[in-house]
Amino acid sequence: MQIPSPYDMIAIGGSAGSLPVLAELLEQLPVSIDCTMMIIVHRLKNVPSDLDRLLSLKAPITEPEDKQPVLSRRIYLAPQNYHLLIETDGTFALDYSEPLHYSRPSIDVSFASVAAAYGPRALGILLSGASKDGAAGMQQIIAAGGTGIVQDPASALFDTMPLAALELCPEAQPMSITDMVHFLTELKMSAEHDQ
Amino acid sequence: MIKEISNEELETLVSLIHRQYGYDFSDYARSSLKRRFQRFMGYAYIGGVNELSDRLLQDATFFERMAQFITVNVTEMFRDPLFYKTLKDLVLPRLATYPTIKIWHAGCATGEEVFSMIILLQEAGLLERCRIYATDLNAVSLLKAEKALIPLKCMKDYTQNYLQAGGMEDFSSYYTADDEHAVIHSALRRNIVFFQHNLVTDQVFNEFQLICCRNVFIYFNRQLQDRVLRLFYDSLAPLGYLALGLKESMMFSEESIRFEAVSAVHKIFRRKS
Numbered sequence A: 001m002q003i004p005s006p007y008d009m010i011a012i013g014g015s016a017g018s019l020p021v022l023a024e025l026l027e028q029l030p031v032s033i034d035c036t037m038m039i040i041v042h043r044l045k046n047v048p049s050d051l052d053r054l055l056s057l058k059a060p061i062t063e064p065e066d067k068q069p070v071l072s073r074r075i076y077l078a079p080q081n082y083h084l085l086i087e088t089d090g091t092f093a094l095d096y097s098e099p100l101h102y103s104r105p106s107i108d109v110s111f112a113s114v115a116a117a118y119g120p121r122a123l124g125i126l127l128s129g130a131s132k133d134g135a136a137g138m139q140q141i142i143a144a145g146g147t148g149i150v151q152d153p154a155s156a157l158f159d160t161m162p163l164a165a166l167e168l169c170p171e172a173q174p175m176s177i178t179d180m181v182h183f184l185t186e187l188k189m190s191a192e193h194d195q
Numbered sequence B: 001m002i003k004e005i006s007n008e009e010l011e012t013l014v015s016l017i018h019r020q021y022g023y024d025f026s027d028y029a030r031s032s033l034k035r036r037f038q039r040f041m042g043y044a045y046i047g048g049v050n051e052l053s054d055r056l057l058q059d060a061t062f063f064e065r066m067a068q069f070i071t072v073n074v075t076e077m078f079r080d081p082l083f084y085k086t087l088k089d090l091v092l093p094r095l096a097t098y099p100t101i102k103i104w105h106a107g108c109a110t111g112e113e114v115f116s117m118i119i120l121l122q123e124a125g126l127l128e129r130c131r132i133y134a135t136d137l138n139a140v141s142l143l144k145a146e147k148a149l150i151p152l153k154c155m156k157d158y159t160q161n162y163l164q165a166g167g168m169e170d171f172s173s174y175y176t177a178d179d180e181h182a183v184i185h186s187a188l189r190r191n192i193v194f195f196q197h198n199l200v201t202d203q204v205f206n207e208f209q210l211i212c213c214r215n216v217f218i219y220f221n222r223q224l225q226d227r228v229l230r231l232f233y234d235s236l237a238p239l240g241y242l243a244l245g246l247k248e249s250m251m252f253s254e255e256s257i258r259f260e261a262v263s264a265v266h267k268i269f270r271r272k273s
Helices: A019-027 A051-056 A108-120 A135-144 A158-167 A177-194 B007-021 B030-043 B048-056 B059-068 B081-095 B112-123 B139-147 B152-164 B221-236 B254-258
Strands: A011-015 A037-040 A075-077 A083-086 A092-095 A122-126 A149-152 A173-177 B101-106 B130-136 B149-151 B175-177 B181-183 B192-196 B208-213 B236-244 B258-262 B268-273
Touching: A011 A019, A011 A108, A019 A051, A019 A177, A037 B007, A083 A108, A083 B030, A092 B030, A108 A122, A108 A135, A108 A158, A122 A135, A135 A149, A135 A158, A135 B236, A149 A158, A149 A177, A173 A177, A173 B192, B007 B030, B007 B048, B007 B059, B007 B149, B007 B175, B030 B048, B048 B059, B081 B112, B081 B152, B081 B208, B081 B236, B081 B258, B081 B268, B101 B112, B112 B130, B112 B149, B112 B152, B130 B139, B139 B192, B149 B152, B152 B175, B152 B181, B181 B254, B208 B221, B221 B236, B221 B254, B254 B258
Parallel strands: A011 A037, A011 A122, A037 A075, A122 A149, A149 A173, B101 B130, B101 B208, B130 B192, B208 B236
Antiparallel strands: A083 A092, B149 B181, B175 B181, B236 B268, B258 B268
C-alpha cells in the first residue's frame, strides 16, 4: 500500500552523539510512507565501517552508488568519504571535493541539494553534533519552502550542531526525541487517514 | 547566503565557457558542477552569475583560476586501503605474467594514487617492468604531481592507509621530508610520465593492462560515462583491468556488458576478450 506524505524526502543529519537518537527514530520509522529517507552522519574514512549494518538492524538501509535512482520508501546512508547529492532527474550523485566543516560527507552539501531538488517537499532534521555542519543547509531547505526540525539542544549529547542551526534558522522547530518520534508517527497516521 | 545558481544560469555559464575557451562541461554531472561554481563565486567574492559571466568574457587568467578551482583535485594516498589490498592479491599476480606492464591513471590529479600504485608495484617486484601514464585535464595539478610533493600533515593518515593496504615496509623509506612536504623518491618515479589528456574529447593513445580511474566518473553524466567506458574498452588489452571508485557503478551503462567484475565490492573490472 502506498501512503502519501507531505514530504518526498526526509533528510537527517547528525554527528557526535547522534547514533542513539538515529537508532530510536528509525525504530519508530514510518516506513510505509511514500517518501525517501536519507541519513548523513559524520564518519571516519578509510576504515571498514559497520555503521550501515548496525543501523540496518533497525530498518534496511543502503549506501547509494553514483547515478542510482532515488526510490521512495527506502532509507539511504551517505557513504564514507563522499559528499552525497541528488540530481534533479531523481538520481544520486557523489562528490569527492574537499571536506566542509572538516567533514565528508557534509550535511550542508546534502541538505543544499535536497533543498534544490525537493523544495517544499523536503523535511530536514538535525541531531546532536559537535560541529556547525548542517545549519546552512537547513537554512536552504527552509528558504526553498521545506521544513526544518532540530533536536532540542538540552537533550543533545553535543549541542553545537542544534544550537548553530537554531541560531541561523529561527523557523526551525526544536523538538525532544519523544516529540520527533511523535511527529514522524503523526506523519504516518495522518497519511493513513488521508487514504 | 549566496544566491543559488539556477539551472538556466548554469547552462549559460557552461556554453559561455565552451564558446570562449573550448572547455566542454556540458556532460558534467549537474549538481556537483553547480556546487563548484557556487563555491568559486564565494571564494572569488563574485556577487552573481552576471558578474561571473562578465569576468569570464574579459579575463582569460580569471578563467584559468576558475577552471583550476572547479575541476576537483582532491586525492589521497592509499584511499580505500582494501581496494589496494585486493589489487595486490587479485590483479598484480596476473599482471606479473606480462613482459611489459602498461598502466594508465586517468584523472590522476596531483598524483597521490599513482604514488600509491608504484609503491605497491615496487613491493611486488614489478615496478621495473611497468610504464605508467598518468593524465589529467588540469595542467596545474600535473605540475604538482611531477614534483611529487605531499603535504607532511597528511602522511600520518597515509601511513595508516598503507599499513591497512598490506604494505610490507617502513612507509617512511619511500620519501624524504622537509618541514612541510614529503617527497616521493625520484628513483621510484622514473617509469611515470605525466601529461594532459581530456577524457571528454581526447582519444585512445596506447594499450594498457590496467586502467585506474577512481572517483572521476562521479563528475560525469551517463552519456559521458558511456563515452569514457568505450574509450577505456578500446584502450585496454583483451582481459585488461579497469578500476573505478568504490561507489562508482557500471550498472547504469550499456557498456557494462563488455566488462566482467573481478571484485564487485572494490570495483575492479576486466575487459572481456
